[in-house]
Amino acid sequence: MSISTRETTSHVFRRLGLGAFPDRVVASDGLEDAIAAALDLASPAAVPPELEPPSSMESARDREANRPILEFWFEQMLTSDRLIEERLIWFWHDHFATSILKVKVPYLMWLQHLTFRRLATGNFADLLHAIAIDPAMLMYLDGTQNRRGAVNENFGREVMELFTVGHGNFHEDDVIAASRAFTGWVVNIPDRRWTLPDRAPWSAVFVPFRHDNGPKTFHGTTGPIDTAGAIDVLLDHPATARSIASKLYTELVGAPPDEATRDSLAVDFRRDYEVMPLVESIVGHPDFTSATAIRSKVATPLERALGAVRGFGDKTDLAVRAAARYLDVVDYFPFRPPNVAGYPEGPRLLGPHQLIHGFDLAHVPRAPVPDLTPEALLNRLGVFDISESTFAVLENASTPETRFALAINSPEVMLT
Template sequence: MQAARADPAAVAAPMTASQARHLLVRTGFAPDQAEVNALTGQSPRQAVAEIVRRAQAAVPLYPPPAFVAKPPPIPFRWLASQEERQALRREQLRQGLEIKSWWLREMIATPTPLAERMTLFWHNHFATSQQKVVRSQAMWRQHQLLRANALGNFGTLLHAVARDPAMLVYLDGAISRQEAPNENFAREVMELFTLGEASQGGRYTEQDIREAARAFTGWSVDRDDFSFRFRPAFHDSGSKTLLGRSGNLDGDAALDILLEQPAAARFIVGKLWKEFVSPEPAAADAAEIARIAERFRQSQYDISTALQDLLLSDAFWDQRNRGSLIKSPVDLVVGTVRQLGMAVGDATPLALTAAQLGQNLLVPPNVKGWPGQNDWINATTLLQRKRFTEQLLKAAERQDEAAMAPSAMGQGAMLQAAGGLANTRFDGDRWLAQYGGQADREPAEEVKTRLAQALLAVPPTQALARGTVGLVYLRVLTLDPAYQLK
């Protein structure tokens, strides 16, 4: 049966503001009104191509943390006392927090949010935790590797990640040798990184995992500078058979064999689908996924090809998939700050807030990464999520009341140090004015509609009391369950 394709006329027709907002929410974080206005009237095909092109050319706005330029820390084995080792570990974790804060600032300020979203996607796909790796410089280098290849070639990215020191330490490849091959990376590179679970179409056996583990022996890490090092004496140079292919296979050959499997393209496209389209493909989507996966494979695993096909699929634009995804903690925190146009100084409190909500960057729960979707929400985290926006906007209400009298802050609701978010400011009057609202007055009905459409992916589930004024109306709207969806 011929796979369904997006209607050429549909992807060429001008987008409404609602469609533009949907595209921007899914390819970045919650957009501000200026971003929506800039895209409204463009065709989906034109807009998607430009969003991807700009993301591919993106460069960070902020300089890297200062520790990145310093020499690698003294190896743990050179430290004489337990106190010295603990001090070094604490310093490494502090530097890890610097990376998280740097990244949050980039997410908030970037004009190319798709680059950040794809970096975050691969961080979750190739999950690695600083708790085991410890070395902050290794985590930084891995982050830069994911960023540089986020919209490039998946095969190139896979080969680079397999040699990445942080990954080699995290999955114990650095200690794998011919007399005792460690199977951790071999198993995860099939199950989590390329083919999916064997029971769900991966089509590999325990023997294949053992053979792949032999191929990766000798891929190690120089403990002095934490760079990749191949140790020939540790490598198993005997003949191996992996997925029906035999020979003196090394790690690169093993990865190439995995990439030759049709299941690899289907698996990656399936994960991208869940990230950008819907939590689970419908039965009617199977043909479309198969078509996109085949195009992905024919393109030699060009990530941008697969992503553009997904974003131009009928399913992506189907109204039934609006609001079908639950915001991750990073989505919620970064999206709220971006959409409300908040000025942020130190992003460390935001990184800590995302961690408290369940998404501690650089520290995924395990090699499977964050499960996402329903796992983001429970009784505790839902309350914390609501508290986050409530604290931000309640503080704005208090500042707005203070602004009624002459003050050095001038007119408007200015937020500062809410919930520990030092140097974060929100001009509520200005933000509401773009929708026709005012901070101290109840919005007109048409303004209420505009606010709901700007903030929510689906209609609100709760009616707001009559007489609720602008800033309070805005705060209560963010407490609606629909605000947790995208």
């Protein structure tokens, strides 16, 4: 079956944004126009609300504090005109996975989110330096426990295995050297005996006597390497650019790049680590809009939820709450990746639990559900090429309600 231009245009928005954007597909004037719109960062970035820092650990753990943060983020994911920015913010959240279940302080997750928002489309080197001393990350991977004479290797290992050079590109000696380099950071929790009043509450603070400033050999570099120095060594390592370029390519295209493509992207990326030129190179690759790329990924619960809300939600927060409940049930919730390796992907998203609860998304529209044709229903979910069997099932639905519930759980929306 040949792929229509509208389906390819929808593919562009589905991959560069989060979820489907049917209105934009209809409004686009060809693929070039769609790509330009999805990558456009000309409209002003959202101004995040100013949240009051909690005054103590006890008050900071209040679950209610999560509400304005999640409301803001969902609002941006659903309505921002800076599509690629929201895609990249989620990409970095998934890459530098940090969970509130361990961090426990919504305000720290918020600070980290603001860092992603600030740097998502900016510079990867800046982002990596920021994350290495990000307070939520310091709590999540035990950086605050990591001090001279009592090294905690949690961050030192994951920063290489998952965040930069990748498995096979470091040795155990490097883990120890990195961990020593990262010693000395604490989070300035307010209302503690040792709280530093002249420093911002909840900021990362370097405590020299906790830092191991002895000589270390890290990936062949020897010296009294500190946190920034160790991050620089990792940025200099060619495997870092290769793994990030490859991961972003896979995210956008749906399959890993061949070796030549990967290496060429990595060489360019490593020059200055600017993210948008890398995105543009990947999007400019013929693979990106090829027939094999279209619907070659399993749609994540987040993409399905956002697509359903855009297609059928009203202007109240009813739809968002329904989407959030679904994401909670299938355990694909913002700020709550299941582990440091990030959110599940691919066929693992097709388990019985995840698929059956796809019907929970039927709560998104306010009743009565619109009586639409199969084609109109799927178009509103960003699907323009519809298989005959899907069409037949929707045609046979006895009521508009059933037809709608089946449409949001059709095989077409499970792939992106």
